[in-house]
Amino acid sequence: MLDLASVPVVDVHCHPWRNDDLLERDPGGLEDRVTILGTCLVSSGFADERATRDLPLLTESTPLALTMRRRLAEHLGCEATREEVARARRRALAADPAAYNARLWETANVAGLVYDEGYPQPAIPRERFAADSRATVHRVGRIEPWIAELARRARSFRELEERFVARLDEEAADPGLVAFKSVIAYRTGLDVQSPAPDDYCEREFELWRASGFVESREHAKTVRDRLLHRTLEAARRHDRPLHIHCGGGDPAVVLGRARPQDLFPLLARHPSQPVVLIHSGWPWLEEGAYVASVLPQVYLDVSIMMPWASLATDQKLEVLLGVAPPAKVMHGSDEASEPEVIWLAAQLAREALGRVLATAVERAWLTEREARSIGEGVLAGNARRLHGLGG
Ligand SMILES: [Zn+2]
Secondary structure, eight states, X not given: OOOOTTOOEEEEEEOOOOHHHHHHSOGGGHHHHHSHHHHHHHHXXXXXXXXXXXXXXXXXXXXXXXXXXXXXXXXXXXXXXXXXXXXXXHHHHHHOHHHHHHHHHHHHTEEEEEEETTSSSSOOOHHHHHHHHOSOEEEEEEHHHHHHHHHHHOSSHHHHHHHHHHXXXXXXXXXXXXXXXEOGGGTTOSOOOOOOOHHHHHHHHHHHHHTTSOOOTTHHHHHHHHHHHHHHHHHHHTTOOEXXXXXXXXXXXXXXXXXXXHHHHHHXXXXXXXXXXXXXXXXXXXXXXXXXXXXXXXXXXXXXXXHHTGGGHHHHHHHHHHHSOGGGEEOOOOOOSOTHHHHHHHHHHHHHHHHHHHHHHHTTSSOHHHHHHHHHIIIIIHHHHHHTOOO
């Protein structure tokens, strides 16, 4: 195994939180909330009584939750049971939440968080998240909440588009904004069409508004597709990468139009704009890796696969690092519930990369020095280079 213990981690895709909100949640449900099922039930609003009742039973057999329990028990110095970990964590968090978080980053050597401010809503200001997390944080601005806000007030498509472009420019004036983000896969799908003519957009916008802004592939799609093109132009103008959610996510996603192949025509039309496929197209990760292998500015974030694919992690990492240039692969956790997900994902990523890269050395694909350099890039260097982060 290649020892990457001393290599810092930059998490390229996670979500902010308020410490007050962490303290308000049921301490005993911590393990449920860190599984992908638990995270999704909250973020998609699909949680009903039966799902909530069944969740602990499912958690009890989920490798990710069980390893979280044992590692947290060790971190907190308590017995590795659901109840004891919940109690010890609650005590430590309540005593001083920011200090609790700081200790997570210290023990897992997490050097920076690139966070998507689009979830949860309303957006948490960067200063607040920096203070609560006590981490070095970098903001990614999501376009969909901006569109929702502007569309409600716009009298025409033209007005919406003008104000949207102005908003993109305004947001880009914040040096703390390191990328734009779109979750169009959750709205109208990744098969983004060429920009429609003005009069057609006006008509579609009117119909979309008349429907009460119901999300449909009918009227909303024309508007959203054109605004995504405006976003690509702004990203280019302001020299920022664009993060695009690609692949599955919570059950609210338009799964039939969420594959890397759906996005491919758009990416191929903008070959010089850096785009990060957030989640690498998971579960169509091979497809995402292929796209990054043929388009020079397409990057991959491994979140969702990491940490939730648990037993399948090494196999999937082999695919990503073997197929795509590893200098475009970046570690991310997609933490959207509890800060410990970032902490655990950083440790698991280091260990998995250590195993996968050691195997590559054994098989004479890489020297140990090359393997280490790839590991350092995936864990932090690639994200720093792409987003112009220091360190
Ligand atoms: Zn996310």
